[in-house]
Amino acid sequence: MHEMQVVEVKRIVKETKRIRTFILDLDVNAIPGQFVMVWLPGVNEKPMSASYTKGDLGITVLRLGDFTRRLFELSEGDLLGIRGPMGRGFKIYGDRLLLVGGGVGVAPLAPLAEEALRDGKEVTAIVGALTASELLFVDRLKRAGARVLISTDDGTAGRKGFTTDVLAELLKEESFDQCFTCGPELMMAKVLDITREHRLPTQASLHRYFKCGIGICGQCVLDGTGLRVCKEGPTFRDKELRKSHEFGRYWRNAAGQKIYFGRR
Template sequence: MSLPVGESTSERAWEGNPIRFPMGGAGGLPRAARVVRVIPESERVKTLILDLRLPAQPGQFVMVWLPDYEEKPFSLAEADPVGLTVARVGPFSTALHRLEPGDPVWIRGPLGHGFTLEGRRILLVGGGYGVAPLAFLAREALARGMEVTALTAARTATDVLYAERFRALGARVVVATEDGSAGERGRAPEVARRLLEREAYDALYGCGPEGMLEALRTLAAERGLPAQLSYEAYMRCGIGLCGSCEREGRVLCLEGPVLRFAPDGGPPEEGTGFA
């Protein structure tokens, strides 16, 4: 097992130029890939499609690396080929936004435990760019004949992500915006509550900001529904060494990022992935 990122490096060459990148632990050494397509999702969100295919499951993540930067974790929007949905929020994501087709990027993974499909009729709730792994999940669920409702929530209409992508997959789509500029007015948990009051579902899945997930956790327990929630956490190493992503006794990079909650609202269990 390697040391945390930044404490140990390995040297390889890319087209004759020496580069230094983090040594691999879980997930192996970073693999070089190239960007093949860039999809603008909104003013500050892009999806990068790579020439890399991974045996990953919805909810798993990868560590992404560029020279002169530390690795950062990203959920998989797709795995075959790899798709990464990136919001521009800091120096690293800005560097990723500058990538063009043909540019290299390094990927380590897949890592973590993902979602488990259960029931026949499921509700997916995504806040902001938290919808990315849920699109991957929707694809797999629909392929297995399940009924999928995807709630994509954002602050305003210009921030709504993946609505057309969910529709193209065959999911029923509900859009929610805080200002009411598109779809239903309200935050994701409020609109999810209204859906659950009107309709019956077998399970609730969510990904987004922590406050949203905690509200969904409470809502699922109130309704007696099993819930699976993918937590966004800072993961410096991705292999359980640094302790930066511990939550309620669970190390998210190893036992998550998806945590499962029983219908009685008990303590979280680690995700198990698909059978």
């Protein structure tokens, strides 16, 4: 039973010009990779990955559309409704872990890194953004003890290019036990292509339009597999995603119509 819990926003952290973290007065013990449904009363409700998973729940949000614009108007003490945490989180295997995060996709990877490092694992994180000022959680990852490799599209920090460029070069030199990725779906599709060449098992966190969030409405079912992103996901194994001709190609909007990411 996931009843709506309406709670106060305890603290708001400006991570970058376009990204904010909202720390909520809600004690949770979530698995990194799990999500919550976030209700802004009178506006809408959207799924968000937990970026702080133990103790007070945190969500880290990129300002993108109408809902997130309204979310950014909130002050500390204002109310948000939460259902969750829900869904399948990441599962840690092995000792040498590689994280690949693009943009706000670093949000669920940061608590994963912290948990893994506490358990004595070795963590390398490739963090990418459009530009240096939009890089997320680089300090947080370093503080936790991760090795951080950076890419920016415009070359203002780290390697000029994409996370996948850094990944391809790194895997020529080093090997890892498990890879975890979250970011734009086309980036994740490329990550899976690269890690497959190196036989590196990979888990990816997907984003889809959700309605119920509890596995019954059918809105987020992945073609080719029948897997529900809100229930069997939002994190999936590479093997599962390769069976889906939807992954990396299209998603379904609120009406359920297919919307293609790029060329059909």
